Amino acid sequence: MRRGPALLAGLATGATLSLLGLVGCAEPPEVPSLEQVQAERSLTMTAAWVRAAAATEDYIERDWPEAEYPPLRFERWVDEQSAIPETLACMEGILERPAGTVSANGIVSLFPRPEDEPTWQLPVAQLRCQVALIPWTGLYPFGGPVEQEWVRHQLTVALPACARRWGAELVVADLDRAVDASIFPTSASRELAATQSVWLAAELRGADAVTEACIRAQCPDPGRMLAQLGPAEIRSIDVGPTGSGGVP
Incomplete structure (x- = not known):
C-alpha cells in the first residue's frame, strides 16, 4: 500500500518530536543581571583587599614583631578627597591622642611620639587605618x-x-x-x-x-x-594575628 505525502510528513514530524523529547532542547544561555555584575565585583574587591591586608600584616610582623593589635578589617569606602583627613582621624581614635595635621595641599605632618608610647604604635595605627578606610575613585580594574x-x-x-x-x-x-x-x-x-x-x-x-x-x-x-553602581561591597573578613583571611 502506497502512503501519501501527508502521512509521511506526519510520521516524520512525530519522529522529530520523539527525538526532541529524548534528547531535550538546550536552554538559551542566561543573560547576566546587573545584580550578578555587582556580586562579581564584590568578590573581586574582597580578594584584592585580602591580598593587601595580608601584605600589610607581613610588613608589620617583619618590622614590628612586638606589635599588639587586633585583626585588620575593612570598615568602609571613603571619598577620595577626604581620605587623608579621615585616615588621620582614624589614627587618632586608635592612639587616643592628636596624631597630626593636614595642610590645605593635603600634606600630613605627624606630631612627635610621646616618650611613653611604643615605637610601633603610630606606624601600625597608620597601616591599620589605611586598610580599614579605602578611597573610592571609580577607576578600579573590574571587567570580569x-x-x-x-x-x-x-x-x-x-x-x-x-x-x-x-x-x-x-x-x-x-x-x-x-x-x-x-x-x-x-x-x-x-x-x-x-x-x-x-x-x-x-x-x-x-x-x-x-x-x-x-x-x-x-x-x-x-x-x-x-x-552608577558605585563602590563594590568588600565582605567582612579579619586578617591579622587572631584572624584569618580568605574569600568565602
Missing part, C-alpha cells in the same frame, strides 16, 4: 567574565532594540572597543574627567540630531549604568 557578558548583551541586544524604536540603527564597528569603553573610564585629556560610556565607541545611523539626543538620553548606556 560576568560583567563582560552583561555589557555584550547590552551592546548587541538591548541597546540596538531601543535605538530601533526611535527608527535608528546602532553601529558598533569594534565590539571589543565598545565593551572596554563601557567598563573602563577614559580621559580625553588631563583637563577632562574620565568618561565611561558606550558612545565613545558607537554611533547611530538614520537619526537626526534631535532623535540622537533622545536616544542617548532614553536608551540605557551600559557604561553609565556601571558607573
Whole structure:
C-alpha cells in the first residue's frame, strides 16, 4: 500500500518530536543581571583587599614583631578627597591622642611620639587605618567574565532594540572597543574627567540630531549604568594575628 505525502510528513514530524523529547532542547544561555555584575565585583574587591591586608600584616610582623593589635578589617569606602583627613582621624581614635595635621595641599605632618608610647604604635595605627578606610575613585580594574557578558548583551541586544524604536540603527564597528569603553573610564585629556560610556565607541545611523539626543538620553548606556553602581561591597573578613583571611 502506497502512503501519501501527508502521512509521511506526519510520521516524520512525530519522529522529530520523539527525538526532541529524548534528547531535550538546550536552554538559551542566561543573560547576566546587573545584580550578578555587582556580586562579581564584590568578590573581586574582597580578594584584592585580602591580598593587601595580608601584605600589610607581613610588613608589620617583619618590622614590628612586638606589635599588639587586633585583626585588620575593612570598615568602609571613603571619598577620595577626604581620605587623608579621615585616615588621620582614624589614627587618632586608635592612639587616643592628636596624631597630626593636614595642610590645605593635603600634606600630613605627624606630631612627635610621646616618650611613653611604643615605637610601633603610630606606624601600625597608620597601616591599620589605611586598610580599614579605602578611597573610592571609580577607576578600579573590574571587567570580569560576568560583567563582560552583561555589557555584550547590552551592546548587541538591548541597546540596538531601543535605538530601533526611535527608527535608528546602532553601529558598533569594534565590539571589543565598545565593551572596554563601557567598563573602563577614559580621559580625553588631563583637563577632562574620565568618561565611561558606550558612545565613545558607537554611533547611530538614520537619526537626526534631535532623535540622537533622545536616544542617548532614553536608551540605557551600559557604561553609565556601571558607573552608577558605585563602590563594590568588600565582605567582612579579619586578617591579622587572631584572624584569618580568605574569600568565602
